[in-house]
Amino acid sequence: MPESIEKNMSNETLITGKKAENAIKESLFLFTLYICVTIAILTLMTLIYDVLSTGTTRLTSDYEVGLITKIQIDNPIDFLTTLDSRYPDRAGIGPAFAGTVWLMIIVVSVTFPFGTGAAIYLQEFAPKNKITRFIELNLTNLAGVPSVIYGLLGLAVFVRLAGFGRSVLSGGLTLTLLILPVVIVASREALKAVPDTIRQGALALGATKFQAVFRQVVPSAIPGMVTGMVLGLSRAIGETAPLIFMGALTYVNYFPDTPLSGFTAIPIQVYNWIGYPQAEWKETASAGIILLLGLLLIMNSLAIFIRNRYEKDL
Amino acid sequence: METKETVQVNSESVFNVTDLSVSYGDFVAIKNVNMDITKNKITAFIGPSGCGKSTLIRSFNRMNDLILGAKVNGTITYQGVDLYDKMVDPVQVRRRIGMVFQKPNPFPKTIKENITFGLKVNNMTDNMDDRVEKALTQAALWDEVKDDLDKNALELSGGQQQRLCIARTIAVEPDTILMDEPCSALDPVATKKIEDLMQELVKEFSILIVTHNMQQASRSSDYCAFFTTKTSDDGKRRTGELVEFNETSVMFTTPDKELTEQYISGRFG
Numbered sequence: 001m002p003e004s005i006e007k008n009m010s011n012e013t014l015i016t017g018k019k020a021e022n023a024i025k026e027s028l029f030l031f032t033l034y035i036c037v038t039i040a041i042l043t044l045m046t047l048i049y050d051v052l053s054t055g056t057t058r059l060t061s062d063y064e065v066g067l068i069t070k071i072q073i074d075n076p077i078d079f080l081t082t083l084d085s086r087y088p089d090r091a092g093i094g095p096a097f098a099g100t101v102w103l104m105i106i107v108v109s110v111t112f113p114f115g116t117g118a119a120i121y122l123q124e125f126a127p128k129n130k131i132t133r134f135i136e137l138n139l140t141n142l143a144g145v146p147s148v149i150y151g152l153l154g155l156a157v158f159v160r161l162a163g164f165g166r167s168v169l170s171g172g173l174t175l176t177l178l179i180l181p182v183v184i185v186a187s188r189e190a191l192k193a194v195p196d197t198i199r200q201g202a203l204a205l206g207a208t209k210f211q212a213v214f215r216q217v218v219p220s221a222i223p224g225m226v227t228g229m230v231l232g233l234s235r236a237i238g239e240t241a242p243l244i245f246m247g248a249l250t251y252v253n254y255f256p257d258t259p260l261s262g263f264t265a266i267p268i269q270v271y272n273w274i275g276y277p278q279a280e281w282k283e284t285a286s287a288g289i290i291l292l293l294g295l296l297l298i299m300n301s302l303a304i305f306i307r308n309r310y311e312k313d314l
Numbered sequence: 315m316e317t318k319e320t321v322q323v324n325s326e327s328v329f330n331v332t333d334l335s336v337s338y339g340d341f342v343a344i345k346n347v348n349m350d351i352t353k354n355k356i357t358a359f360i361g362p363s364g365c366g367k368s369t370l371i372r373s374f375n376r377m378n379d380l381i382l383g384a385k386v387n388g389t390i391t392y393q394g395v396d397l398y399d400k401m402v403d404p405v406q407v408r409r410r411i412g413m414v415f416q417k418p419n420p421f422p423k424t425i426k427e428n429i430t431f432g433l434k435v436n437n438m439t440d441n442m443d444d445r446v447e448k449a450l451t452q453a454a455l456w457d458e459v460k461d462d463l464d465k466n467a468l469e470l471s472g473g474q475q476q477r478l479c480i481a482r483t484i485a486v487e488p489d490t491i492l493m494d495e496p497c498s499a500l501d502p503v504a505t506k507k508i509e510d511l512m513q514e515l516v517k518e519f520s521i522l523i524v525t526h527n528m529q530q531a532s533r534s535s536d537y538c539a540f541f542t543t544k545t546s547d548d549g550k551r552r553t554g555e556l557v558e559f560n561e562t563s564v565m566f567t568t569p570d571k572e573l574t575e576q577y578i579s580g581r582f583g
Binding site (some may be wrong): 205 | 375377380382405406408409410412413415417419420421422431432434435436479482483486
């Protein structure tokens, strides 16, 4: 339509009268987005406020509530180091905290080599055929399997078949299985983000495939891989279901000293405390939640820090 | 199609290409290439986009091996050795025949490490500092970076990055350098520097360069190959072919083929 083309070229079309209408549409849309964000943040804030207001009494020195107040636990450090107790105001999270640290050490030392190794193989070396695609598809699926299933697997394989018993080693290996797919997928993404020109540049200098991958590609991808690892780990320390399923203990009054010791972890301890009827346990449980939230915050900040620190180098 | 029964091995030539065709799966990118590349000269590949110049230059150091489904037919001999013989190690080929890419691709490491990487993988770890200095000097970059060898290479300008890539290529002492549009991402000043550099380097190396820039081909190359695309009869496939290969001075003044004349004078392509 030549007429309309001509018309469109004239200055009159600059003034459409639709400006106000568009502005309303846009602000409505923006408003909806704000609502979504607000709901998400409010929920989180309520949760954090509830936990903090209940739990901090347990972490500060002027704690005077409770039926039995013979022994005062005066500061957060005591809470972290003392044993569990029958009395809410004396109960510390020591063994559970130690159990979680044990789990983290085991999970990192097993997941890092296996996760990055699998990712490097799949991304850089594996032939692109049906078997590889099948493995890739299954990895993505495994990342979405409910964690309880991993608990069952851990019970069958590590506790019974391998004979590790209901130990911290079995727990760590179970959590490793749980986060391995996530770590592999994240590491592969990090490797994928390394530009192909780096690989070609290395190969064009007479490097072997192996040298190009391990001296240029992997070092460039390490920040992304470590970020994925930390995020996987922070998921692992929050998990309760698989550990309960594989038979972690709920009342532990000793510090696990070998990988084959029985253990409990922070989320299990919290779950256990919340189950008691007395109101004071709620405060103790909240203090445990604060500790867990603090750990998660530290780890996620670490992941963000690593990402920002090294990202611009690529 | 005529087949060459015997390849004339000219002692002056570094590559002899016979009936070469490269295909990706079913798609034939370039075919029927026959040419001898002369030693210690600059040979330019020109032609419109998609005519297979880059594909061709990548088959000289077996970089096409890295592309899934790429297949090379015909032969390329390098100093009399068939590059695609089963016994030939592509890693050794690439060490002897270096390559500079279209976009500067320094490693995200220090300037020095960019050079020493190639030296290390080739076990040339003796006198590394001297080798680094020599390579950077040859690439006309030493004076600009000698005080910042530990600076991240990505902080250099585009032109400096490309000269660094040339430096790391010549550091491993190849005898041929392949350049795939090395100046296409650079401004005219940086381009001029690379062209001057090529004139210095050609005393020691044989250089093959793919370029889209007619002026660059005419002022800096000794030989020039013009490629174009031929569309198949059903109009579905476009395959690159060598149209004319000659001394640059001849090609740019009295080309044999009309197509060449049209292209270099800017009336086609």
